[in-house]
Amino acid sequence: MSRILVKASTHEYFISIGKGIRFALHERMAKTYSTIMIITDESVASLYLNDVKNNFKEERLVEAIIPVGEKSKRMDQYEKLQTIAIENGLDRHSLIIALGGGVVGDLAGFVAATFLRGVDYIQIPTTILAHDSSVGGKVAINHERGKNLIGSFYAPQAVIYDVETLSSLPTHEVRSGYAELLKEALISNNDFLQKIMNTRVTSVSNDVLQEHLQEGIKVKAAIVEADEKEASVRMYLNLGHTLGHALEADLGYGVLTHGEAIAIGLLFSLRVSEQTLQTSLPYDAVYNWLINNDYPIHLDHFNIDQLIHHMKRDKKVVNEHIQMVLLQAIGEPVIVEIQDGDLRMYLQSFKEELVK
Amino acid sequence: MSRILVKASTHEYFISIGKGIRFALHERMAKTYSTIMIITDESVASLYLNDVKNNFKEERLVEAIIPVGEKSKRMDQYEKLQTIAIENGLDRHSLIIALGGGVVGDLAGFVAATFLRGVDYIQIPTTILAHDSSVGGKVAINHERGKNLIGSFYAPQAVIYDVETLSSLPTHEVRSGYAELLKEALISNNDFLQKIMNTRVTSVSNDVLQEHLQEGIKVKAAIVEADEKEASVRMYLNLGHTLGHALEADLGYGVLTHGEAIAIGLLFSLRVSEQTLQTSLPYDAVYNWLINNDYPIHLDHFNIDQLIHHMKRDKKVVNEHIQMVLLQAIGEPVIVEIQDGDLRMYLQSFKEELVK
Numbered sequence: 001m002s003r004i005l006v007k008a009s010t011h012e013y014f015i016s017i018g019k020g021i022r023f024a025l026h027e028r029m030a031k032t033y034s035t036i037m038i039i040t041d042e043s044v045a046s047l048y049l050n051d052v053k054n055n056f057k058e059e060r061l062v063e064a065i066i067p068v069g070e071k072s073k074r075m076d077q078y079e080k081l082q083t084i085a086i087e088n089g090l091d092r093h094s095l096i097i098a099l100g101g102g103v104v105g106d107l108a109g110f111v112a113a114t115f116l117r118g119v120d121y122i123q124i125p126t127t128i129l130a131h132d133s134s135v136g137g138k139v140a141i142n143h144e145r146g147k148n149l150i151g152s153f154y155a156p157q158a159v160i161y162d163v164e165t166l167s168s169l170p171t172h173e174v175r176s177g178y179a180e181l182l183k184e185a186l187i188s189n190n191d192f193l194q195k196i197m198n199t200r201v202t203s204v205s206n207d208v209l210q211e212h213l214q215e216g217i218k219v220k221a222a223i224v225e226a227d228e229k230e231a232s233v234r235m236y237l238n239l240g241h242t243l244g245h246a247l248e249a250d251l252g253y254g255v256l257t258h259g260e261a262i263a264i265g266l267l268f269s270l271r272v273s274e275q276t277l278q279t280s281l282p283y284d285a286v287y288n289w290l291i292n293n294d295y296p297i298h299l300d301h302f303n304i305d306q307l308i309h310h311m312k313r314d315k316k317v318v319n320e321h322i323q324m325v326l327l328q329a330i331g332e333p334v335i336v337e338i339q340d341g342d343l344r345m346y347l348q349s350f351k352e353e354l355v356k
Numbered sequence: 357m358s359r360i361l362v363k364a365s366t367h368e369y370f371i372s373i374g375k376g377i378r379f380a381l382h383e384r385m386a387k388t389y390s391t392i393m394i395i396t397d398e399s400v401a402s403l404y405l406n407d408v409k410n411n412f413k414e415e416r417l418v419e420a421i422i423p424v425g426e427k428s429k430r431m432d433q434y435e436k437l438q439t440i441a442i443e444n445g446l447d448r449h450s451l452i453i454a455l456g457g458g459v460v461g462d463l464a465g466f467v468a469a470t471f472l473r474g475v476d477y478i479q480i481p482t483t484i485l486a487h488d489s490s491v492g493g494k495v496a497i498n499h500e501r502g503k504n505l506i507g508s509f510y511a512p513q514a515v516i517y518d519v520e521t522l523s524s525l526p527t528h529e530v531r532s533g534y535a536e537l538l539k540e541a542l543i544s545n546n547d548f549l550q551k552i553m554n555t556r557v558t559s560v561s562n563d564v565l566q567e568h569l570q571e572g573i574k575v576k577a578a579i580v581e582a583d584e585k586e587a588s589v590r591m592y593l594n595l596g597h598t599l600g601h602a603l604e605a606d607l608g609y610g611v612l613t614h615g616e617a618i619a620i621g622l623l624f625s626l627r628v629s630e631q632t633l634q635t636s637l638p639y640d641a642v643y644n645w646l647i648n649n650d651y652p653i654h655l656d657h658f659n660i661d662q663l664i665h666h667m668k669r670d671k672k673v674v675n676e677h678i679q680m681v682l683l684q685a686i687g688e689p690v691i692v693e694i695q696d697g698d699l700r701m702y703l704q705s706f707k708e709e710l711v712k
Contacts, residue, residue, distance in 0.1 A: 010365075082499060082505070082506055083499070086499060087501070091674055093675075117509055118585075145442045150438055150470050152470055152473055152474065229473075313442065315472045315473070317445075318447055319390050
């Protein structure tokens with residue numbers, strides 16, 4: 001078991017990573033609560049809800065099980081969860097537990113951030129992808145015009161990451177999660193990148209996975225400590241996300257997994273970095289790694305106008321100009337404002353490489 | 357013109373109070389913004405929207421005009437405003453201005469708190485009542501089960517209070533606003549209380565009103581600085597609100613103004629204080645002042661079961677027990693947990709005094 005301390009602006013909290021720690025939650029909670037509301041989704045509920053509930057014999061428990069998938073991260077589901085919290089008498093001294101992947105974490109975290117102007121919550125991520133979203137207090141729901149447009153910065157009281165829960169993940173979820181690990185490697189250091197490049201995601205061992213997760217979380221935690229509200233360096237974590245989010249929105253959420261979309265976005269950011277910053281980056285190595293690990297990077301639908309339209313809805317847009325995270329080198333991210341005409345040109349040549 | 361500095365946990369901001377200051381907003385803003393979205397309601401828009409817009413010749417302006425009244429402080433209107441912000445390309449460097457009373461301030465503030473995880477906003481209150489809600493960063497929308505159940509603590513960048521805008525207020529709004537001033541007097545000091553007791557709200561001069569507002573805002577600002585997140589002393593500001601909010605919810609929002617409901621709640625808290633804490637308080641003086649100023653305190657509908665039901669939805673409820681703010685003396689508020697049976701008894705005798 002390892003622990004990583006995160007200093008948020010409002011309080012400090014630990015990220016615990018280990019095997020079987022979902023059975024010992026109390027010792028990772030700084031206080032006790034009279035009522036605990038567990039928010040999870042249908043598929044995680046069938047696997048781990050009872051394990052989590054068994055920690056709380058003394059407390060009043062409320063459970064809310066949402067449908068699987070990105071479509072739950074919407075205003076109507078957010079309002080439903082608020083109603084459940086109210087109807088079950090949760091008060092300001094209650095706790096919300098987010099048990100699941102990024103959708104559950106983002107949604108339950110935003111409910112916690114805004115229920116009675118804020119109650120405590122704990123993240124128990126059950127996907128690799130959620131190692132990223134569960135750390136740093138970004139919580140949100142989607143708007144039909146774009147992802148995560150409505151939300152808060154609201155740090156959890158703890159992140160409790162039981163890597164045993166990752167063994168139940170289907171391959172495409174492992175793949176999706178590794179895209180964010182790849183991102184963290186690209187913005188931090190070449191050693192980490194080489195470890196990822198030497199990994200076959202379909203057959204990674206639990207120990208190697210745990211090591212990669214710890215390394216990725218350390219990268220993430222250091223960045224959110226330095227810039228919790230995304231005024232500067234936290235933006236680097238959006239490497240690959242400008243195109244990635246636009247692809248998700250354009251294709252319809254759920255066609256690609258988040259990580260699959262980000263994988264394509266990372267490749268694009270490497271290409272644009274090379275073209276804009278006259279630098280040399282391991283585009284081919286990353287491309288080959290993605291192909292070898294069956295990332296679906298060859299799209300048959302790639303509508304440039306629509307993608308630019310979606311990119312303009314990105315939260316990092318300033319005065320309607322798209323700000324992209326690019327790399328001067330591995331571990332050296334920068335923010336570059338990209339003109340629409342240039343962006344169109346880059347997308348056009350990227351499309352010719354990718355769409356087959 | 358006077359200024360009061362408030363130190364919030366995230367930043368400091370000024371409350372400016374003066375005549376005609378709506379025409380000079382730039383000098384009260386710490387920075388400039390590319391896009392400004394003004395949220396106001398139909399009645400305030402016809403009076404002051406142009407005055408505010410004329411400050412911003414250089415900026416891109418977006419306006420959103422909502423229907424008058426508490427019914428706008430709901431999830432559907434909140435979502436509409438988010439959509440307007442998105443469709444008009446507001447980014448993280450944009451500003452939201454809340455121009456209006458408490459409904460506009462609470463709603464627009466919650467939009468600002470959660471749009472793209474938070475953008476700057478400024479409160480320009482146009483009612484007396486809003487001297488209270490515009491200071492301290494409490495923003496929220498209502499849920500059908502209770503007031504302000506969904507919201508955030510999110511401090512504004514400035515509060516710009518042009519007392520000229522108060523001259524257009526109808527009498528029942530002046531009355532409503534003075535109820536919160538009465539509350540601030542009751543929890544702070546007897547001199548302030550005597551000033552209120554010597555005021556006839558229907559014929560108060562602009563200068564006297566400004567003096568009372570400054571005094572009330574100072575009480576409020578000192579409390580929110582000491583306890584921004586309402587963990588302790590900020591709860592004192594809820595004197596009269598336990599019953600007040602329940603009355604509003606039970607009668608249907610808009611039957612009584614907020615202040616009229618709070619006036620009855622204040623009277624109730626004085627009575628319960630006397631009964632619970634064996635203290636002597638100016639119940640009769642406050643009762644007579646309310647009568648003399650035409651507060652509608654004689655209700656013909658006062659359903660005790662329903663009122664207790666609504667009180668249980670209060671945000672200060674702990675383990676389903678109602679926490680009331682009471683007074684040991686003028687300027688000495690305390691929090692007291694009230695048992696349901698006692699509460700029922702107090703409400704019953706209060707009903708007999710009031711319902712005629």
